[in-house]
Amino acid sequence: MPEPTPLLDEALDRGDAVAARRAVSDVGGRGDPDRVLDLLGARAAAGSPLATELLVEQLDESGVVRRFVRRALLDESTVDDVCQDVLISVATSIRSFTGGSKVTTWVHRIVRNRVVDHLRRQRTTTTLPDDDLSPGDRMSSLIATRATVRDALAALPALYREPVTLRDLEGLPYSEVADRLGRSIGTVKSQISRGRALVAAALEDAV
């Protein structure tokens, strides 16, 4: 078990996203990113949606996921796609994280699985059945078509809801989403990526 980080724990208990984010960056700023991840992982596994959101954010923002993916893949856009897939897997399967290993170890295992999935899909030269869509693509098309998903999307923090809505419901290119929101294209891409992961997590919880 990670050492208790009282401020973060309390903020998660209260569901106070602002305070929790500040606590995360405080602990992370002291050069202990693994501790933050482990704590968030434990709380997310125990069912805290806020912890899941922060975990996905941290994994993405710190570059942990990207570093793991880049070990096995070279093409930049492929790396982006697989990072998205990994975040979705993390968000949807965090309940199965037992705390028996470090979060990064658990994530690395997920990365390898998503890398293999990606390579297999690429190698299949026949027309892809729907099942063979990448998790990112599937989530994107789900969001565009299903009402329950829209509910999950509506429940997202505005930070993620807006760009995902523009991208997946209105079908705008990343560049236009960025223009509309006055954010950089990189920011928008990662917000959409995390937002989809969180929608997936919410759906998982609803099942």
Add this chain to the structure above:
Amino acid sequence: MPGPARIGRYQVGDVIGVGSFATVHRAVDERLDDTVVLKVLAENHSLNPEIRERFIAEGRALRRVASPHVVTVHDIGESDRQQPYLVLELADRGTLAERVRTLRAEGWTASPADVLAVARGLAVAVEAVHAAHLVHRDLSPGNVLLRTGPDVPGPDADGPPSTVVRPDERLMVADLGLCKDLALSSGLTVAGGTDGFRPPEQAGPGTVDTRADLWAMSALLTWLADGADLPRGLARALRRSLADSPARRHPDAAAWLRDVEQSLAPARERPPAAAGHGAARSATSGTGPPDAGSSSGRPGRRRRTVGTVLLALVLGAAIGLGAGWGAQAWLGERPVSSAGSASVAISGPATATVGTPITLTARVVGTDHWVWTLPTGTYRTDVGTVELTASSPGSSEVTLEARAPDGTPITAVHRFEVAGEG
């Protein structure tokens, strides 16, 4: 299935090597108008994330090593079939293994200049690898390459040229052993490293540090020196880094090279008393390096002159002997003449006269195979007697080595004095 004509921007040519993990092609980079080497990870392994990661990591690691003696990674890419590939500098003169095989077929044995040329290139390469906080882990004759163009003249530019690394060539080390290591830990194929050039600590799981490479360097030079008439001091220098325990080896590549260089120092550096006037190719040891690595109970032996006598052999056809066994016997530490019920001994005269043959006889019990090491540095296997004719006066020795059934090396040494004619 024929390979693709093009991978990325590279026009793929002949296959120049096939390993258990990757296929190596000659290729043309049309943009830069250059011939390069493409090392492509095997298709079936490309779906294994662990092997993929190792393969890519090897490319990135090699790229960090800046040395003209380590193969340059120009680029890394991925084929349409998701196979990662490395674009590498071409070694247009082949491998050290091929070069030595060709030379041996012509009756060549290594000269001090040959040993020095390889030792210096290797030491510089391995130093650069270690400076990048890497361990090579797979130094072997097939992984040491030759290419045109020395960037810098060697320190021995004025000395006799080497025929192994020619004056217009540069030695390069290739292929880190990352993928092979993985094979070892996952039991996929062979053990990490290359048979005969793999240090003991790489034979099983465990940690390996830079001193593993020193072991392999010594093994490589031992292989190179096989059958050659070289100072015994060289064997001593190499033996130190062949110690099973890494702690007893040289601390780094520079120390290793110093020892090797000193053992091959030209005759003029010897104390006058030991400077014989034997034939040109006679051994010149006697001023070997401080014997820090081997058992130190024999300080008086340090200045022993060996082989200032050149003996002509009057034996039948030579019997080839694999480098591994013979060389190992040559380098065996703390020789014993018996183990269990097996023993070796040599009988024969303790004195000889220049020009008059003497006969030495093997007394071997408990094993069917043995090897003579003659003062000329050559080996003879499984013959009962050898006849030797000295060509100049001095002292000399012959060794007889074998393995007991339990694998213990056993050795007998016969020393004799050679008097001048009449």
